[in-house]
Amino acid sequence: MASTARVVLDRDFVVGDIDRRLFGSFVEHLGRTVYGGLYEPGDPQADEHGFRGDVAQLVRELGVTLVRYPGGNFVSGYRWEDGVGPREQRPHRLDLAWRTTETNEIGVNEFMQWARLVDVEPLMVVNLGTRGIEDACRLLEYCNHPAGSQLSDLRRRHGAADPHDIRIWGLGNEMDGPWQLGHKTAHEYGRLAAETARAMRQVDDRIQLVAAGSSKREMETFPDWDRTVLDLAYDDVDFLALHQYYPSDRGSLEDFLASGVDLDAYIREALATCDYVRARRRNPRQMQISFDEWNVIHPHPGEEERMEPWVRNQPRGEGAYTLAETVVYGDLLIALLRHCDRVRIGCEALLINVGAPIRADAGRAAWRQSTFYPFSQAARWARGSVLITEVSSDTFETSEHGPVPLVEAVATHEDGAPEIALFAVNRATTQEVSLRCEVRGFGPIESLEHHLLGGGEPESTGGDALQPRSFPAAAPREPGLLEASLPPLSWNVLRVRLSRADG
Ligand code: AHR
Numbered sequence: 001m002a003s004t005a006r007v008v009l010d011r012d013f014v015v016g017d018i019d020r021r022l023f024g025s026f027v028e029h030l031g032r033t034v035y036g037g038l039y040e041p042g043d044p045q046a047d048e049h050g051f052r053g054d055v056a057q058l059v060r061e062l063g064v065t066l067v068r069y070p071g072g073n074f075v076s077g078y079r080w081e082d083g084v085g086p087r088e089q090r091p092h093r094l095d096l097a098w099r100t101t102e103t104n105e106i107g108v109n110e111f112m113q114w115a116r117l118v119d120v121e122p123l124m125v126v127n128l129g130t131r132g133i134e135d136a137c138r139l140l141e142y143c144n145h146p147a148g149s150q151l152s153d154l155r156r157r158h159g160a161a162d163p164h165d166i167r168i169w170g171l172g173n174e175m176d177g178p179w180q181l182g183h184k185t186a187h188e189y190g191r192l193a194a195e196t197a198r199a200m201r202q203v204d205d206r207i208q209l210v211a212a213g214s215s216k217r218e219m220e221t222f223p224d225w226d227r228t229v230l231d232l233a234y235d236d237v238d239f240l241a242l243h244q245y246y247p248s249d250r251g252s253l254e255d256f257l258a259s260g261v262d263l264d265a266y267i268r269e270a271l272a273t274c275d276y277v278r279a280r281r282r283n284p285r286q287m288q289i290s291f292d293e294w295n296v297i298h299p300h301p302g303e304e305e306r307m308e309p310w311v312r313n314q315p316r317g318e319g320a321y322t323l324a325e326t327v328v329y330g331d332l333l334i335a336l337l338r339h340c341d342r343v344r345i346g347c348e349a350l351l352i353n354v355g356a357p358i359r360a361d362a363g364r365a366a367w368r369q370s371t372f373y374p375f376s377q378a379a380r381w382a383r384g385s386v387l388i389t390e391v392s393s394d395t396f397e398t399s400e401h402g403p404v405p406l407v408e409a410v411a412t413h414e415d416g417a418p419e420i421a422l423f424a425v426n427r428a429t430t431q432e433v434s435l436r437c438e439v440r441g442f443g444p445i446e447s448l449e450h451h452l453l454g455g456g457e458p459e460s461t462g463g464d465a466l467q468p469r470s471f472p473a474a475a476p477r478e479p480g481l482l483e484a485s486l487p488p489l490s491w492n493v494l495r496v497r498l499s500r501a502d503g
Contacts, residue, residue: 002432005393005407011441015386016341023379024066025351029074031316034106037352037360054366058358059118063379068123068292068347069111073097075173076129076181080139083107084158099309112164128172129182133196140203168208174215176225186225190232197236210290213240217266223273230277243293248325257427258404260331267339290345296325317355321370323465324458330374330491331425337410340386370466373453377493381421384414422494426486437482443500448473454490
């Protein structure tokens with residue numbers, strides 16, 4: 001017998017508006033994301049600048065709004081000056097983070113040219129690992145100052161007459177991680193972040209700044225890192241960055257399927273930490289979260305050991321996602337949306353080839369991985385505001401999280417639009433769930449469209465289960481009642497048409 005999940009929505013109960021920057025992604029100089037991904041001169045798909053047109057087309061189709069660049073661990077040893085000016089004069093450098101050779105064919109000007117091509121906002125990260133305040137200010141001057149200073153005039157000589165006008169800046173990457181070049185204590189980093197932020201705002205006071213919070217919930221230093229950094233930098237930054245990846249081989253399948261619960265707990269704990277510091281500092285402004293690296297990880301045993309040092313563009317993280325991984329990916333998106341009032345920026349990581357929704361090989365048309373579909377559907381249909389979405393369902397047992405609900409969901413509605421979208425995952429591996437959703441305060445429901453991915457073996461990496469399907473669903477049997485059947489292990493979008501055009 002199918003299990004039942006009950007969902008209740010009410011037009012008057014809203015979490016907050018959705019910042020479009022929640023649908024961001026990440027381009028790092030890593031694996032085949034830049035070279036062999038978005039940039040492949042000589043490829044039949046490449047334009048005159050070497051940017052692949054098919055990749056750019058898929059980036060637009062994915063609905064990505066913002067891209068974080070250039071790293072990641074890479075940025076903590078990066079010298080941005082190496083990547084500007086005449087290409088033939090750019091140095092080949094050892095990239096110590098990933099132990100490859102960086103040719104610097106792509107730098108900040110090319111990235112901005114590509115960002116305009118695919119219509120995304122940049123989130124530029126500065127190197128606070130091996131470099132510091134002066135270098136961050138110099139990069140900002142180069143990018144944003146209109147003209148009349150040494151570095152703005154240099155940019156103009158490099159062919160970028162107009163300032164790039166980059167508004168969001170990251171203050172280093174994962175500085176809490178011992179793996180990071182220039183790893184720091186929370187106190188060292190908090191002071192540096194605050195001083196860098198103040199200096200950067202003196203260069204351009206329109207920018208928003210992101211401080212590096214914890215690089216995963218399991219860090220021993222979480223949440224003390226975040227508390228100390230914010231104690232020192234709260235007044236100078238706009239966002240705290242969080243990162244989290246969920247490897248599918250870390251525990252049992254059940255624990256992996258509960259990753260959305262873990263992400264939700266991590267966000268709540270980080271927000272509690274932010275609010276604690278806010279109270280201590282008597283600061284009326286709420287800190288926002290930039291969840292600027294998140295994803296599931298498909299295992300690639302022995303990959304790190306197989307990497308040849310200093311060899312360029314070696315494939316990393318290019319395996320196909322399984323159904324279980326794809327459903328968890330959708331579940332993570334739901335968790336971020338449920339916190340949309342405080343999580344204002346999100347970057348699924350990465351965008352191309354490395355654990356990415358978009359895949360590209362030389363000489364072959366770029367293609368979509370299964371995670372492309374939950375992301376593109378959420379970016380397209382999660383509009384306006386998130387409604388408080390109360391869900392109750394049966395549970396399954398996990399060792400890390402105890403009993404976990406079979407179903408998680410979130411609903412969105414845009415004022416004035418005659419539509420509600422409900423995003424739901426069924427985490428059960430074998431059980432179908434009948435969803436009954438009471439939609440209150442919107443008037444009659446007219447019709448329903450069901451977009452679905454799933455209903456197969458957790459380990460499958462192809463076949464029908466990983467192809468998105470859409471079908472019209474049955475008309476409501478009772479006014480305001482939305483019903484749908486969620487197959488085992490599935491990602492679902494229910495698009496509900498309202499008969500009142502004012503929604
Ligand atoms: O995304 C790959 C790496 O994962 C990033 O460089 C780093 O920030 C994170 O640990």
